[in-house]
Amino acid sequence: MVSAGKNINTHTSPEGIKGQVLQILHTVLDPEVPVLSVMDLGIVRDVKISALTDKEIGVEIFVTPTYTGCPAIDIINMHIRMALLQEGFTDIKITQVLSPAWTTDWITTEGKEKLKAYGIAPPHYRQSVCTPDAFQEEEAIQCPLCNSYNTRLVSQFGSTACKALYQCNDCQEPFDYFKCH
Amino acid sequence: MPHQPINISIDQLVNYCLHLADNALILGHRNSEWCGHGPVLEQDIAISNIALDCIGQARNFYQYAAELSGNGATEDTLAYLREASDFKNALLTEQPNGDWAQTTLRQFLFSTYQYFLYQLLQNSSNPTLAAIAEKALKEVTYHVRWSSEWVIRLGDGTDESKQRMQNAIAALWPYTAELFHPAPYETTTASAGFGVDPASIKAAWHEKITAVFEEATVSVPRAADVQVGGKEGKHTQYLVDILEEMQHLQRTYPNAQW
Numbered sequence: 071m072v073s074a075g076k077n078i079n080t081h082t083s084p085e086g087i088k089g090q091v092l093q094i095l096h097t098v099l100d101p102e103v104p105v106l107s108v109m110d111l112g113i114v115r116d117v118k119i120s121a122l123t124d125k126e127i128g129v130e131i132f133v134t135p136t137y138t139g140c141p142a143i144d145i146i147n148m149h150i151r152m153a154l155l156q157e158g159f160t161d162i163k164i165t166q167v168l169s170p171a172w173t174t175d176w177i178t179t180e181g182k183e184k185l186k187a188y189g190i191a192p193p194h195y196r197q198s199v200c201t202p203d204a205f206q207e208e209e210a211i212q213c214p215l216c217n218s219y220n221t222r223l224v225s226q227f228g229s230t231a232c233k234a235l236y237q238c239n240d241c242q243e244p245f246d247y248f249k250c251h
Numbered sequence: 252m253p254h255q256p257i258n259i260s261i262d263q264l265v266n267y268c269l270h271l272a273d274n275a276l277i278l279g280h281r282n283s284e285w286c287g288h289g290p291v292l293e294q295d296i297a298i299s300n301i302a303l304d305c306i307g308q309a310r311n312f313y314q315y316a317a318e319l320s321g322n323g324a325t326e327d328t329l330a331y332l333r334e335a336s337d338f339k340n341a342l343l344t345e346q347p348n349g350d351w352a353q354t355t356l357r358q359f360l361f362s363t364y365q366y367f368l369y370q371l372l373q374n375s376s377n378p379t380l381a382a383i384a385e386k387a388l389k390e391v392t393y394h395v396r397w398s399s400e401w402v403i404r405l406g407d408g409t410d411e412s413k414q415r416m417q418n419a420i421a422a423l424w425p426y427t428a429e430l431f432h433p434a435p436y437e438t439t440t441a442s443a444g445f446g447v448d449p450a451s452i453k454a455a456w457h458e459k460i461t462a463v464f465e466e467a468t469v470s471v472p473r474a475a476d477v478q479v480g481g482k483e484g485k486h487t488q489y490l491v492d493i494l495e496e497m498q499h500l501q502r503t504y505p506n507a508q509w
Contacts, residue, residue, distance in 0.1 A: 138386055139279075139307025168311070169382035171389055202366060202395035204403055204463070226397055227297035231304065235293060251389055 084119040091117050091129055091154065098153050101145050102230045103248075105188040108146060111136065112176025115167050128161040129154065134172045136251070137231035174251050186214050190246045191236065197250035211247050213238035221245075264377075265320050266339065266436035267446050269329065270482060271380075272312030273340035276330055277490065278361060279305030280497055281348060290351055297397060301358065304390040311383045331501035335484075335491045339434070342481035343426040345490040352415040355401035357423055362394040363459050364430050367452035376444040399463045406467025416469050425476040430456075434482040 082090070095114055100106045108114050113134050120128040131150055135143050147164045154162050174193035177185075182192035191214050199206045210219040216238060224235040224244065234249040282302035289295025313326035343361055348354045369391060372384035405412040431453040433441070440446025464471065480486070500507055 135307075135386075137304060137307060137390060138311055138383075139303035139305070139390075141303070167382075168386045169378075171382075171386040200392065202363075202392045202399070202459075204396055204399045204466075206396065225293040225297055226393055227293075227300040229296070231300055235296075 087119045087127060087129075088117050090157075091119070091131075091159070094153050094157050095131070095150065098146070098149050100142060101149070102142050102232075103185070103188070103190065105184045106177075106181050108133070108150065110178050110181030110184060112178065112181070113146070113172060126161070127159065128163070129159050130163040130165060132165050132167050134167050136172050140231050142230075172251070174248065177248070185248055189214050190233070190248055193248045193250045199250065208247075208250065211236055213241060213243060214245055215243045216241040261319055263436045263439045263443075264445060265316050266434075267440040268312050268316035268319065268380075269337075270339035270434065270436065272309045272316060272329070273338045274344050274361075274365075275305045275312065276309035277338070277340045277493060278344040278357075279303070279309060280493055281344065281346075282354070282358070284348055285354065294351075298354070301394050301397070304387075304394065308383065308387045308390070311386075315379050315383070327501070331498045335486050335494055337484060338486065338490060338494070339436075339482050339484065340486075340490070341426070341429050342478055342487060343423065343430065345481065345487060345493060346423060346426060347489055349419065349422065350415055351401070352405050352412070353419040353422060355398050355405070356416065356419040358394060359398035359402050359463065360423060360427055360460065361430075362391055362398055363456055364449075364452070365391045366395050367455045367459075368447050368449065371447040371452065375446070380445060395459075402463055402469075403467040406464070406469040413469065416467065420464075420469060421472055421475075424472050425478045428477045429479040429481060432479050432482075437482075 092109065092114075095117075096107050096109045098108045100108065100111055103111075113136060114131060115134050116132040118130040118132075120130065131154075133147065133150070150164060151162050174197070175195075177193065185192040191211050194208060194211075199208050207223050211221050211223075212219050213221050213236075218238055218240040220239040221236050222239060224237050226234050226249070228235045228246050228249075232248055232251065233246040235244065236247045237244045279302045282298050282305065285295060285298045286302070287295065289298055309330070310326055313329045317324040317326055317329055341361075343357060346353075346357060348357075366388070369384040369388040373381050373388060375381040375384065402416060406416040407413070408416075431449045433449055437446055437449060441448040461471075481490075
């Protein structure tokens with residue numbers, strides 16, 4: 071336990087502190103898709119405030135990775151830690167949880183809108199392809215630029231683990247699709 | 252120590268975790284050798300993505316093995332400071348990349364094995380192994396789809412691509428039997444409810460391989476040698492070569508960090 075810094079009102083209830091932490095987490099962005107916060111991505115599974123005394127607060131953030139090998143994991147954890155430190159939290163623990171496994175269903179509606187505005191086709195609300203059978207394609211991925219559904223899969227694997235490569239047959243724009251997972 | 256099993260020794264569980272980790276690390280490392288050398292940009296990116304997934308899975312298993320074994324072990328000491336004879340990966344994963352046919356076939360043979368393995372492992376009574384398997388299964392599903400498509404595309408392609416896929420099958424098939432020959436730590440962990448008896452997934456594996464080979468119009472060699480031993484530390488020279496490169500930095504500059 072370490073003394074809370076200047077920005078934390080330790081007279082607030084644990085629920086209030088938790089709200090404050092969540093607000094901070096809304097400002098921590100995914101380094102690979104820098105329009106999405108960790109909250110938009112749905113990778114923050116829980117926040118626990120512990121041992122609240124007059125001057126001491128411990129905060130534990132439970133984070134789940136999108137993909138096991140995502141190189142952003144360590145960076146995201148560091149950014150969470152730095153954002154909380156900046157707001158005066160000093161006793162910060164980040165715990166990885168693997169189960170239940172992250173799914174694109176946990177990306178918020180707002181997050182999906184942000185993705186589209188950024189030029190990345192958001193994942194479908196309902197996953198249609200989730201078996202290993204060959205040559206399957208998601209149905210109708212919408213081009214984020216011209217909104218056409220006349221698009222084609224270029225590769226299931228894109229610039230990051232979470233994306234697939236598509237191309238629009240109408241406007242010809244190549245684009246990323248945040249693939250269902 | 253969390254999740255400590257009551258009826259099997261920690262050593263058996265550690266060995267099982269190392270086996271799962273080594274499989275993923277060595278195959279991941281092999282795939283990473285393609286980075287910057289893929290046949291086309293999109294496929295270079297694909298194989299590198301798959302390499303990352305494999306290494307991510309390896310990290311999770313190594314972290315758990317390190318936590319169980321204590322003595323200052325970390326994921327890095329387990330990956331970078333063990334000798335070839337300590338590695339428990341199946342021989343298939345260390346086989347060289349060869350051409351694109353051999354690489355994609357190796358991925359297909361192994362990812363299909365992992366797919367059925369993780370399906371069962373996610374029901375392990377060990378919550379950590381179950382969680383890693385549940386997470387990894389989603390990634391492996393993509394790997395099976397991608398690699399099976401290449402086996403079909405090349406097998407049912409031109410005369411040359413078909414010949415190359417058939418050559419790849421001849422080269423790799425002898426290493427597939429080992430996947431289903433349980434090592435002692437697989438048998439003990441399986442009977443304790445933590446691990447999976449690999450023999451139990453052989454039929455499902457075979458069915459999937461056969462279906463894809465049929466679509467690819469390629470065939471399994473009638474009689475093939477059987478090569479085993481990797482899971483118990485008896486490796487081909489290929490693993491020694493991989494480790495020499497992979498471990499070079501940590502062995503030359505111990506504890507070096509980026």
